[in-house]
Amino acid sequence: MRQLYHYWICPFSRKIRISLREKALDFKLVLENPWKRRHEFLVVNPAGSVPVLEEEDGLIVIGTYAITEYLEENHNKPDFLGQDAISRAEVRRLTEWFDIKFNKEVTQLIITEKVIKRFSKSGDTDAATIRCATQNIKHHLQYIEYLTDRRNWLAGDNFSYADISAAAHISCVDFFGDVAWDKFPAARDWYSRIKSRPSMQIILKDKIAGLVAADHYGDLDF
Template identity: 50%
Template structure:
């Protein structure tokens, strides 16, 4: 049985969960309190991060490298276009969300409001929370601009870029940090993603100490 060591509110774990589910690759989920840097966990991944995917005897880390591997070994349904230009655009946007959005928004909001509490590293830094709340607006506007020209974020087909974005936004939505009223276009995009079977396991996530808000799993949010 394949196994994914993950943390429910890790966007990088969620991106891999979405890829696996979309490709109907069955996997047992094992929750990993990665910040405790348990010796067994560090043996599985010396980088000390989630997700880690175990397929057969193979242990794999780094979410984007895993997603590319899944794409190459399980190409149907495809999450990357077949042409180099299209593939570039998907990879650019995956990096946009996993690097820029993550450092400007996810780390600032989730990092301060959720992970400090879970990890026991003190009170939220309000300057970071404020900066994250401001930055998410620009990112939602950028998504609006993209989705105004395309059916999905990187083009007319669903791709890894949509899963990367939805992975971050769904974590933030769990703590009610997304203003869905900012753009009808972005809200419609998220409603489409949310209603996919691949998203079900993510909508069922429960994090102790953080009760799931009612809109989170509601398809008519």
């Protein structure tokens, strides 16, 4: 069966898990703790990072960029990029927004402080960095409000990789209760719509050894 090497609180892994389920592609999860740099895994992916997708025919696709484009080229029902050049450019612009900008300003900071430092015993949590990240989230929620005020989904009429990427990142941060939802009702409505999808529901039910989710994390009404 198709296998996805992933880590629980990794936005890029979550993005591929959501995409595979939305496309009704069966897969088995293989847990990989990237900070352990397991030798057998480094042979597969010298970068040591997840996600890595292994297809039944043995094809190995490495990294969020390669996997999402591979899925669109080979399993594109439903399609998450759109059909015309304008839609595809807009979906990819916003995917990059969340995978690069949001990741740098928010997700990576929170995950480093609250997950990696803890499990890899590589230092104490830095409260100032967490404060900075939770401040940064607000600008992104504001931008989500701006977009959803004008569109059905982030990139336009249809659910796309823009929504999947944004939700994957936000869910990793929301796990720790670090999102100020009460100030951003329209962003909350958009996220609630995504939470209600079966592809997301299953992720929100993950039990992660050593970590406890915030109270509202799995609730549709939050």
